[in-house]
Amino acid sequence: MTDPIPAKARAANLRLWNAWTRIHEQSAYYDVEGFKAGATSLRPLELGELGPYVHEGTTLLHLQCHFGLDTLSWARRGADVVGLDLSDEAIELARKLADEVGLSRRAAFVCADLYDADAHLGGRLFDVVFVSWGAIEWLPDLERWAGIIARHLAPGGTFYLAEIHPFAGGLEEVPGEHDVRVGYRLLPDPGHPEVDAIVGSYADRGADTTGLVAYGWTHDLAEILGALTGAGLRVEHLHELPTSPAPFWDWMVQDEERWWWLPDGAGGRRRDLPLSFSIRATRPAA
Amino acid sequence: MLDDYLKANLASWDEAVGLHVDAQMYDVEGFKKGRCSLSDLEVSELGPFVHEGTTLLHLQCHFGLDTLSWARRGAVVTGVDFSGEGIRAARGLADEVGLSARAAFVQSDVLALPDALQGSFDVVFTSWGALIWLGDLERWAQVVAHFLRPGGTFYIAEFHPYAFLLADDSTPDSLRLGYPYFQYGRPQRFDEPGDYADPEALPESTVTFEWNHGFAEIIDPLLRNGLRLDFLHELPSTIVGLPFPFLEVCADGLQRVKGHHDDFPLSFSLKMTKEG
Numbered sequence: 001m002t003d004p005i006p007a008k009a010r011a012a013n014l015r016l017w018n019a020w021t022r023i024h025e026q027s028a029y030y031d032v033e034g035f036k037a038g039a040t041s042l043r044p045l046e047l048g049e050l051g052p053y054v055h056e057g058t059t060l061l062h063l064q065c066h067f068g069l070d071t072l073s074w075a076r077r078g079a080d081v082v083g084l085d086l087s088d089e090a091i092e093l094a095r096k097l098a099d100e101v102g103l104s105r106r107a108a109f110v111c112a113d114l115y116d117a118d119a120h121l122g123g124r125l126f127d128v129v130f131v132s133w134g135a136i137e138w139l140p141d142l143e144r145w146a147g148i149i150a151r152h153l154a155p156g157g158t159f160y161l162a163e164i165h166p167f168a169g170g171l172e173e174v175p176g177e178h179d180v181r182v183g184y185r186l187l188p189d190p191g192h193p194e195v196d197a198i199v200g201s202y203a204d205r206g207a208d209t210t211g212l213v214a215y216g217w218t219h220d221l222a223e224i225l226g227a228l229t230g231a232g233l234r235v236e237h238l239h240e241l242p243t244s245p246a247p248f249w250d251w252m253v254q255d256e257e258r259w260w261w262l263p264d265g266a267g268g269r270r271r272d273l274p275l276s277f278s279i280r281a282t283r284p285a286a
Numbered sequence: 287m288l289d290d291y292l293k294a295n296l297a298s299w300d301e302a303v304g305l306h307v308d309a310q311m312y313d314v315e316g317f318k319k320g321r322c323s324l325s326d327l328e329v330s331e332l333g334p335f336v337h338e339g340t341t342l343l344h345l346q347c348h349f350g351l352d353t354l355s356w357a358r359r360g361a362v363v364t365g366v367d368f369s370g371e372g373i374r375a376a377r378g379l380a381d382e383v384g385l386s387a388r389a390a391f392v393q394s395d396v397l398a399l400p401d402a403l404q405g406s407f408d409v410v411f412t413s414w415g416a417l418i419w420l421g422d423l424e425r426w427a428q429v430v431a432h433f434l435r436p437g438g439t440f441y442i443a444e445f446h447p448y449a450f451l452l453a454d455d456s457t458p459d460s461l462r463l464g465y466p467y468f469q470y471g472r473p474q475r476f477d478e479p480g481d482y483a484d485p486e487a488l489p490e491s492t493v494t495f496e497w498n499h500g501f502a503e504i505i506d507p508l509l510r511n512g513l514r515l516d517f518l519h520e521l522p523s524t525i526v527g528l529p530f531p532f533l534e535v536c537a538d539g540l541q542r543v544k545g546h547h548d549d550f551p552l553s554f555s556l557k558m559t560k561e562g
Contacts, residue, residue, distance in 0.1 A: 167448065174462075180463065181460055181461055181462050181463060182451070182463065183461070184549035184550060186549065186550060187520065187522060187548065187549060187550075187551060220520045220551065221501055221518060221520065222517075222518045222519050222520040225515060225517075225518050226517055226518065226519075229515055229516065234514060234515075235509060235514075235515040236509060237506055237509060237510075238506050239502050239506065240468075240500050240501065240502035240503075242468060271468060271470070272466030272468050272469075273451075273463070273466070273468070274467050274468070274500055274502075
């Protein structure tokens with residue numbers, strides 16, 4: 001099957017993620033030194049919701065793993081992990097980090113486009129498939145994505161997704177104000193990627209990213225849930241949160257748990273809008 | 287407090303029944319002559335699960351037009367509404383169109399329904415402007431699960447939660463936020479003249495208390511009560527019923543955002559099946 005990502009988009013996004021890898025390795029956001037010293041990069045959300053399904057020896061596939069901090073954080077909790085990402089520089093860094101923290105024996109990393117995952121993973125089945133934060137916007141075709149998840153999930157296995165909320169993806173800054181309004185990037189339009197010039201990174205807003213562009217696709221909850229149920233998975237939970245793991249604008253405010261909030265204009269935090277969501281789903285046992 | 291909200295909303299709905307039986311939007315005369323009040327969406331998505339003899343429970347049925355439209359399609363229906371006026375009008379209509387033998391109507395707050403009704407149903411149905419009147423969807427989901435037989439179908443077609451967020455002065459070029467997605471159980475108080483089906487009307491009970499509910503708030507309790515998700519659909523159109531100035535009625539009779547007919551979700555439908 002042909003890759004649903006147009007060649008031009010794939011090349012641009014690869015270039016972007018390789019550049020971001022170099023920026024992110026040095027960023028306070030990713031805090032690689034802290035990770036090396038033993039800190040987990042996972043948030044209380046993932047740890048609380050997926051943690052109970054990850055034990056010593058649990059096999060875990062992390063799709064779109066970037067440079068592997070979360071993958072390796074699951075490995076530190078006992079999982080035997082495979083991380084997959086399209087960026088060769090990210091995979092190289094992930095392998096180097098695995099070595100440095102002594103997790104090479106329980107962590108493998110695969111450099112591949114998401115839609116080529118089958119060819120790189122063979123028929124291997126995992127207890128857990130994990131995807132998080134800013135992953136699916138890079139994918140035009142969620143049916144094929146969900147098919148890959150289902151084909152690599154053992155019967156009874158758990159899929160977990162923590163992501164930016166589609167509603168947040170549709171928000172735009174009100175010009176001249178530290179406030180948001182609703183735009184029209186809310187419903188899927190698979191044939192028409194959004195092409196955005198990149199200014200910095202979600203992890204380092206001042207970083208030099210001159211000339212980089214991103215090709216992204218809009219998804220709504222209906223499409224995400226429909227892809228998963230269509231692939232035969234059973235949805236176990238859907239949660240929505242008023243916080244984001246990264247700032248969309250530099251005037252958002254961070255709390256002590258590394259969540260970013262929209263300010264309410266009166267010194268407080270807006271709790272009324274959905275910025276993130278999580279889904280847990282299982283592959284039925286029989 | 288909840289009782290105060292319920293009382294205000296009940297007064298509003300009791301009064302609305304009298305307005306709606308004569309309102310063009312509900313077209314009761316057309317219904318009596320055989321018109322189906324259901325929209326194409328419900329007929330195409332739930333219709334395949336409603337056959338001759340299918341038992342169907344309609345929650346928050348108002349004065350029963352949709353309930354009776356399912357009965358006309360062969361279902362044996364029970365409509366529930368908290369408004370005594372609505373239930374009285376529904377029973378009268380059932381009589382008039384000869385569907386009394388296959389249509390029962392029960393006056394009850396939906397959250398208290400297990401105290402007022404026994405039995406289980408092949409289908410539990412609810413639609414268009416129902417959820418905003420419920421403060422507690424945890425209890426609501428328990429009621430839905432309670433009345434569904436194992437293998438039975440739950441279906442809802444509703445206004446999209448995003449549609450209720452926009453400020454009253456929003457325009458298609460600037461969709462400002464005016465209302466919350468997450469309400470944490472606290473209702474919005476509205477005090478507005480007119481009626482959605484009859485803007486010229488001057489009802490006496492104008493104060494209502496309403497709750498917007500996000501998708502997690504709607505779907506998650508149903509999952510926890512043993513329902514399996516079949517589909518969620520999000521649509522850039524809705525049946526007429528949202529009184530927002532940035533919407534327009536299109537040639538197909540559905541409302542969409544002016545100039546952005548495909549771009550903003552205004553309704554959703556959700557089908558789930560009780561495990562069993």
